[in-house]
Amino acid sequence: MRKNFDLDEHPEVKESIKRGVEIPLLAHREPDGTITVIDGQVRALAAIELKVARVPVWVTPAPQVDRAEREIRRTSTQINVNDHRIALTDGDRAAGMARMFDFGASLTRISQEIGQRREQVKLAVTVGRSETACAAVDAHQLDFEQAAVLAVYENAGDTDAVARLLAAPRSMFAHHVKRIAAERDESRDRFRESLPYAAEGFGVHSTDPTEDDSFIAADLLRTSDGEPIDIARIHATPTLWSIYCQPTEVEVLLDRDTGEVVDPDSIDPATKPKPNAVAVEGLRHADTVESGYLWAPEYYLRADRLDESGFQYASDFTQTEPQPEQVPETPGSGHVCPVQLELRPNHSRSIARNPLYRSGFGCS
Known part of the structure; x- marks a missing residue:
């Protein structure tokens, strides 16, 4: 089970093997006739490297249990035995515990057999599933908590x-963990918001295409009459276009499960902050919503x-472009709500078509 073992770091073992292996290796004879070493891995590796022709091996029949149980027992034995010889690295131990867990051993069982607290075993199992994380631990580049975070990202590809x-x-x-997590959250939201447009036939960008000469922003184009291109005309030929969704500064309440915009008047104020409270009929619990931002496509x-x-x-037209009409300021809002933004029809978070937004909800 060793993966991070360098025989050159143990010259005394090599010298001993040169003189001959005296303590027999322990091995099982499998049903197909193959031999599996269960104790003496270092001696076997050294003998192979030094081209020792013969080594003593004590071979017994493989136990009559299923493969998963055998692997759990073998790995547990190797961890405990090797800790009293040439100790396993932290990465090797973590990989061994991950192997036991993957074969069906519970965290509690591993904890009891290895002699570590359950919380430590749980962390080790996460780290042990990533060779990069194990190597970082062994190199003292990361501690176990940091390596566990790295392992999650590596296993996610x-x-x-x-x-x-x-x-x-x-x-x-x-700091980098928080920044990456925020970026991944935004990417997931962008993907979710882009799906309806993809269903209409639009191409979808996962990164900002502003600097890509293969695409031209709609606001840089005009019709043959020199007029700005309206949203309806874009949606009439979606295969000519692609979109890049961006969060706006318009803050709203969203359903935690569906992402739908929620009218604040539909929330029972008596349920906040009371998780066990029951909303009155016709209203919803405050815990079913969260703050968020509307998204708009470019x-x-x-x-x-x-x-x-x-x-x-x-730029092909020389006439002066008309200035956009100013939207009247919403009373009490203190600024102009950007209702000129348009989103696709039937979108759950559409700004221009959302009645809550048209009434001034979401402006701050």
Whole structure:
């Protein structure tokens, strides 16, 4: 089970093996006739490296239990036995505990057999599932708590997060973790908000395409008459366009489960902050909502479809563009609500089409 073992770090073992292996290895004979070493891994590795032709091995029949139970017993024995010889590295121990857990051993059982607290075992199992995290622990680059965070990202396939965390100074590790988590939360929200547009036929950007010459922002284009392109015309030919969703500064209340915009008047004020309170009929509990922001799409035309679209660059027109009409200030709001933003029809968080927003809700 050793993965981070360097035989050169133990010259006394190599010298001993050169003189011959005296203590027999313990092994099981499998039903298919193969031999599995269960005790003496270091001696076996040293003998192979030194090209020792013969070593003594005590072979017994493999126990008649299922494979998972055998692996749990074997790994537990190796961890305990090796701790009294050439100790396993912290990474190897973590990997061993993860192996036991994956074969069905409970955290409680591992804790009892290895002699560590359950909380430590739980952390070790997380770390042990990532070779990068185990190596970082063994190199004293990260502690177990930090390595566990890295392991979660590696097992999720997030190589960017892993690279950033490995490069982060330990003193700044927590800061980088929070920053990455916030970025991933925004990416998930962006993905969710983009799905309805994708269903309509729009291309979807996961990163800002502003600097990509393959796409032209809609506000840089005009119709053949020199007029700005309205939303309805864009939605009439979605395959010519792509969108990049961005959170606006319009704060609203959202359903925790669905993300739907919630009217604050639909919340029973007596339920806040009382998690066990029951909302009156027709109203909802305050715990079912959370603060959030409306999202708006930025539209981009594929540059290779410009001629086909019939649109032209705004710079091709010499006339002065009319100034947008100012929206009257909502009484008591202190500023102008940006209701000129338009989102796709039927979107749960649409600004221009949302009656709550049109009535001034969400402006601050």
